[in-house]
Amino acid sequence: MAVQKSSNSLMLSLVFLGLVTGSAVIGLLPPIVALLYFAMSLLTYLMYYLDKSAARNGNWRTKESTLHLLSLLCGWPGALVAQQRLRHKTRKQPFRFIFWLTVLGNLGALAWMHTPEGTGFLSGLLGGYTDFPFH
Numbered sequence: 001m002a003v004q005k006s007s008n009s010l011m012l013s014l015v016f017l018g019l020v021t022g023s024a025v026i027g028l029l030p031p032i033v034a035l036l037y038f039a040m041s042l043l044t045y046l047m048y049y050l051d052k053s054a055a056r057n058g059n060w061r062t063k064e065s066t067l068h069l070l071s072l073l074c075g076w077p078g079a080l081v082a083q084q085r086l087r088h089k090t091r092k093q094p095f096r097f098i099f100w101l102t103v104l105g106n107l108g109a110l111a112w113m114h115t116p117e118g119t120g121f122l123s124g125l126l127g128g129y130t131d132f133p134f135h
Contacts (some may be wrong), residue, residue, distance in 0.1 A: 009084040013041070013077035020110070028114055030126060037074045044075030048082030048089070055088075064095055072102040 017037055024034040047070060051062040067089070071079045079099065082088060089095050112118040 009080045013081050016077055017041070023114070030122060032126065033110075033113065033122075037077065040070065040073055040075035041078030041081075043078070044070040045078035045082045048079060048086055052082075052086045052088040064089075064098075068098055068102050071099055072106055074106060076103045076106055 017034075020029070020037050021034045023029045024031045044067070047062055047067060051067070053059075054061050067079065076099075080103075083090050083099075089099070113122055
């Protein structure tokens, strides 16, 4: 069953990252957004790995708030895969609840980026970068 959950988490993350990349390719998002999701997912996976290793060895642990912040800041696909692959933070219900809130918050922000207000905000944030059409 753990292998099935791990495979589902990986598939969900890859499909999501593919959709974000596709959105960038067709010009709905600047490519930097897709790159941010990939980079933050890798960083977040690494942080889960290091935290799992520290837990096993009795060393300094990463704060849960840090893991949640990384998830919120586009790293949730990597966090989801790490949770299942590493079997880390899968049983703590308060942690899981907050994790899914960060996913919803991130998805809400991503949806907003696809609106005229969101694309205008992104353009301003990126210094007038206009290689993507405005709605």
